Amino acid sequence: MAKKRKRRIFKVGYRQRQALGGLLFTFPFIIGFSLFFLRPFIESILFSLNELQLGRDGYTLVWKGLGNFSYALFQHATFNERFVENITDTLSTLPMIIGFSLFAASILNQRFRGRSLARMxxxxxxxxxAGVVLRMETGDWAYIMAQETARANYFAGNALRQILGMIRLPDAVLEYLIEVITGSPEIIRDSGVQILIFLAGLQSIPPSVYEAADVEGATGWEKFWLITFPGLSPLILTNLVYTVIDSFTTPQNQLIMLIEQVSFTGAGFGVAMAMSMMYFGFIAALLALVSVVVGRFVFYNV
Amino acid sequence: MTRLQQKRLTNIIGTLFRVAVLLGVSYVIIQPMLTRMATSFMNVEELYDQSVKWIARNPTLNNYRTCWVYMEYPKALLNSLTLASVVSLCQLASCTYIGYGLARFQWRGSGILMGLAIFTLIVPPQMIRIPLYLHFRYFDMLGILKGQPLNLVGTYWPFVLTGLTGSGFRNGLFIYIMRQFFKGMPRELEEAAYVDGCGFLSTFFRVMLPSSVPGLIVVFLFSFVWQWNDYFYTTMFMSTKNFLPQALETVASKAAQVIRQTDMVAVTSGLVQDNFNTVINNAGMIMVITPLLIIYLLMQRYFVESIERTGLVG
Known part of the structure; x- marks a missing residue:
């Protein structure tokens, strides 16, 4: 019996065999995706259009149409404000994290003594x-106070502003620079995985390209912009996506906190679902836009 | 200046710059840890004392003792270890298996499925939290199981089931990592196995799996660490069980309550103030992350090396 079956598999064509093998290995994901992702996902869309009432054996839905959405947008006191705040926060830290992790990765990629310690x-x-440490910090007043005073001491408030002011930068740029400098501990802490991804990318650029550039007499600056940067460009997209999804789970994400609070103590599951639908929808649109824009500049080697 | 001297000079400047940057960044990363460690050995009074900055005048282990008792540390540690091991092993197995399927077979589905895996990443887990909870609370496998729906909340099943089907926390990322890893392996390995009469499964288990250890280490470490630190899924599926993050969250208030009821001297001398929370929390945090640090120190060599070979590249 077993023999017969084996022979039959060998008789089907190459393409069918490939599809068969693919299915054999991916069926757990197909099950998991449809049971534990697609179904809850569709249900959460349904919930956002309904009011959810929990009963003893199951739950009932009361149709509300777009009521939850309009409640979140027009009646809830802080949702709009938090939403805008959250999006601008994410957008302003994105370039910092990407920039820093690219920079750190290119340093960690050089050969020097103590490299493995630095990487560690x-x-x-x-x-x-992740998780515990951050969570405790957001609740630990002594810690927050210490950080604030430390920050004030380091940059002595206006001293930094004055020094930067001497270069006569536009105000918006100045504010952003100050934000970069004072926010640097968070930036550094949030870039671990991104550094890792860039580092892996740097390793994959063949050394022969650099050797050829050396022979031609290229400077380090030229090598960075003409070899390293184009080689890493696909990973910038990966890192953008990762940074955004990472922001979902930090306890510092005020919008998520608001949604959690609404779902358990506030206006109910339906409104919370409507809020997270809008949040997700916006993020997804943003990522789509970014990947189209960035995608035009991405250089694929293969 | 000759060309050689110029080159040497730029080298020296480069080295100095690198050292400065690395020292600065390392300081930013390590400083909070050291502060925590220093504070965890202090008395409450010493926190007020401006002259005590790093090293406690009378180092005490009292904070650790309090945490040990009120976090029910041995029990919580065992719970966290069990859960993180179970979850990370399940996720490791499934994501490796799935990642291989997406990397090595040319069929229409693989592109679509990879897209879906990325899609699961972009959706915030909070969004599907309630439906997912209800799904496990009244578990009926899409109506396949007849009769009374099962209540799987409070058991390991939600973790095992989502883990084994590659749909746990950030499993899309793990699938992606393993897929990239397998894509970078030479095709000849597989072909040789097929020629020698191996089927799909035995090729995977006997040829490809043994040479994918670097990728496995990266995924295992991520999965373990994220589950260890996780608060979201444990409160959702196992809110009654005592895991380390939850224990840490409540330890200060628990201890303070007991002290208030039993020790009047401590209350009147202002022992149970905000600073009490700080010293206790710091000690507790050190106790929560020490096991992780040990694992990281043991694995870091393989971890850092294997990143170079994972080819996480898209």
């Missing part, structure tokens, strides 16, 4: 940055 330390935030 820079990847520590991957281990410690």
């Amino acid at each position: 330390i820079l990847f520590l935030p991957v281990i410690l940055g």
Whole structure:
């Protein structure tokens, strides 16, 4: 019996065999996706259009149409404000994180003594940055106070502003620069995985390209912009996406906190679902836009 | 200046710059840890004392003792270890298996499925939280199981089921990592196995899997660490069980309550103030992350090396 079956598999064509093998290996994901992702996803869309009432054995839905959405947008006190705040926050930290992790990765990629120690330390935030530590910090007043005073001391308030002011930068740029400098601990802590991804990318650029550039007499600056940067460009997109999804789970995400609070103590599941639908929809549109824009500049080697 | 001297000079400047940047960044990363560690050995009074900055005048282990008792540390540690191991092993197995399927077979489905896996990443887990909870609370496998729906909340099943089907926390990322890893492996390996009469499964288990250890380490470490730190899924599916993050969250208030009821001297001398929370929390946090640090230190060599070979590149 077993023999017969084996022979039959060999008789089907190459393409069918490929599809068969693909199915054999991906069926757990197909099951998982449809049971534990697609179904809840569709249900959450349904919930956002209904009011959910929990009963003893199951739940009932009361149709509300777009009522939940209009409640969130027009009646809820802080949703709009938090939403805009959250999006501008994400957008302003994105370039910082990408820039810093690119920079750190290119340093960690050089050969020098103590490199593995440096790498070990820079990847520590991957281990410690998530969850517990951050969560405790947001609730620990003594810690927050200490950070604030430390910040004030380091940059002595206006001293930094004055120094930067001497270059006569436009105000918006100045504010952004100050934000970059004072926010640097968070930026550094949030870039662990991104550094890792860039580092892996740097490793994949063949050394022979650099050797050829050396022979031609290229400077380090030229090598960076003409070899390294184009080689890493596909990963910039990966890192953008990762940075955004990473922001969903930090306890510092005020919008998510608001949604959690609404779903358990506030206006109910339906409104919370409507809020998260809008949040997700906006993020997805943003990522789509970014990937189209960035995608035009991405250089694919293969 | 000759060309050689010029080159040497730029090298020296480059080295100095690198050292400065790395020291600065390392300081930013390590400083909060050291502050925590220093504070965890202090008395409450010493926190007020401006002259005590780093090293406690009378180092005490009292904070650790309090945490040990009120976090029910041994039990919570065991719970967290069990859950993180179960979850990370399940996710590792499924994501490796799925990632291989997406990397090595040319059929129409693989592109679509990879897209879907990325899609699961972009959706915030909070969004499908309530339906997912209800799904496990009244579990009926899309109506396949007849009769009374099962209540799987409070058991390991939600973790095992989502883990084994590659739909746990950020599993899309793990699938992606493993797919990239397998894509970078030489095709000859597989062909040799097929020629020698291996089927799909035995090729995977006997040829490809043994040479994918670097990728496995990266995925395992991520999965373990994220589950260890997780608060979201444990409160959703196992809110009654005591895991380390939850224990840490409540330890200060628990201890303060007991002290208020039993020790009047401590209350009147202002022992149970905000600073009490700080010292206790710091000690507790050190206790929560120490196991992770140990694992990281043990695995970091393989971890850092294997990143170079994962070819996480898109």
